[in-house]
Amino acid sequence: MTISISDIIPVIIVFQSFLFAIVLLTDNGPKRNSNRYLASFLTLLGTQFMVIVGQGFGFNSTFIVSCICIFGFSYGPLLYLYTKTLIYQSFDFKAKHLLHFIPVVLILIISGFGYSTCSVGGFLMYISLVLYIVLAILEIINYRKIIRETQSTLNQTDLVWLQWTLILFSIALLLDVVNEFLLSMYLVGGISSIHLTIVVLVNWMFYKGLKQPQIFLGITPMDVEVLRDKKNKPARLDPNINEKEELEKIESFMKANDYFTNPQLNLKDLADHLNIAPRHLSYLINTFHRKNFMSFINDFRIEKAKTRLSKPEDPKETVLEVMYDVGFNSKSSFNTLFKQNTGLTPSEYKNKYAQK
Incomplete structure (x- = not known):
């Protein structure tokens, strides 16, 4: 045979x-x-x-x-x-x-x-x-x-x-x-x-x-509810008095520290630090910033990267080091978002705006 x-x-x-x-x-x-x-x-x-x-x-x-x-x-x-x-x-x-x-x-x-x-x-x-x-x-x-x-x-x-x-x-x-x-x-x-x-x-x-990645173990019921709330809640243009105070609180917190540089940051973590319910925080970001949570955080990271690239503390600091320091862990994502924001790649931005 x-x-x-x-x-x-x-x-x-x-x-x-x-x-x-x-x-x-x-x-x-x-x-x-x-x-x-x-x-x-x-x-x-x-x-x-x-x-x-x-x-x-x-x-x-x-x-x-x-x-x-x-x-x-x-x-x-x-x-x-x-x-x-x-x-x-x-x-x-x-x-x-x-x-x-x-x-x-x-x-x-x-x-x-x-x-x-x-x-x-x-x-x-x-x-x-x-x-x-x-x-x-x-x-x-x-x-x-x-x-x-x-x-x-x-x-x-x-x-x-x-x-x-x-x-x-x-x-x-x-x-x-x-x-x-x-x-x-x-x-x-x-x-x-x-x-x-x-x-x-x-x-x-x-x-x-x-x-498969072991750090993230899957979405929770709360995460599911966040998306459901976004779909069900009507769009609004202007926040009320309480919402204005909460939005100012969020903005002040984000600008006062570099908490957003944590690559594992999630909605619940930020909500806990702000003492705001996660679903309500998501509502505020989506409704009045017109962004999802990921885009909201990444915008702060990009702004931080722009500052670091234009005013480097160490002339030998590389783009990759900046990328990791501001909270990104994917070069392709960083480059794509950075170019969408500035029209330039991080390297091009650094060569053009870095103060000698």
Whole structure:
């Protein structure tokens, strides 16, 4: 019996999926809850490919064949719930989440009676996967809106890597649909392009999932309420007497110290220092400054950077040192915001305005 690369790739997926799942389950860090969901996803993937490997060696089961689509109906809910564990700090699995797995249970029951639903329900499986991908993307979009209202930086909070996980998963799904209904997705030597994409996906999910930022542990219910308040409260032009006093208090505090240079500064921290309720502070900033919290803080950072660059205390001080000192930890974000504010890059600004 000749073993080719096309036979080895599914075995690699099985080995890596189970190995990575074990590593994730043994991690007791602050992200252990989300790691459990990722481990469940990888275990499910490893199990499916173990079935594929077994079928390649002639091990077939009528029951397994009749319910093989349960894997497809499980990936979507697991990926969606994994997304929510990353986004929400206090997300816990509840009984209502079991509703996502009703198709899986029904397929298993029907298959147990000797009937196959996968032959007619395969199309529904693809619809289910697309639906859950869309739901996960919508969660990320909403999350980013909340982050801009409650955090002062994206560096430790942005989930670009999760977005790319969804893209890779979508590519694998698209290739599978094309292979199923249009044309073969096999490459030279019988190698499946779907399997190659899944190998990349498994390694990407494990590496990025384990290396995700540990400083920010997700948004809180209060953060969610902040965005909800912004959407529900009507726009106003002029503050009342109390609001004027509060706005002056905020402005005085921000100008009197460099509290905004803390890169981990968030809405709650600032609200605590000002003795103002976080949701009310957000309302004041959004309504009367016409900015979200992140933009509000970054404007102070940019002004501080302009001063430092034009009047350097140390002639040898670099732009990068200034960037970190004023509270930025992303060079691309700093350069983009600085140029939007001044029309110049930080280096150009320093060369033009620095006092010799």
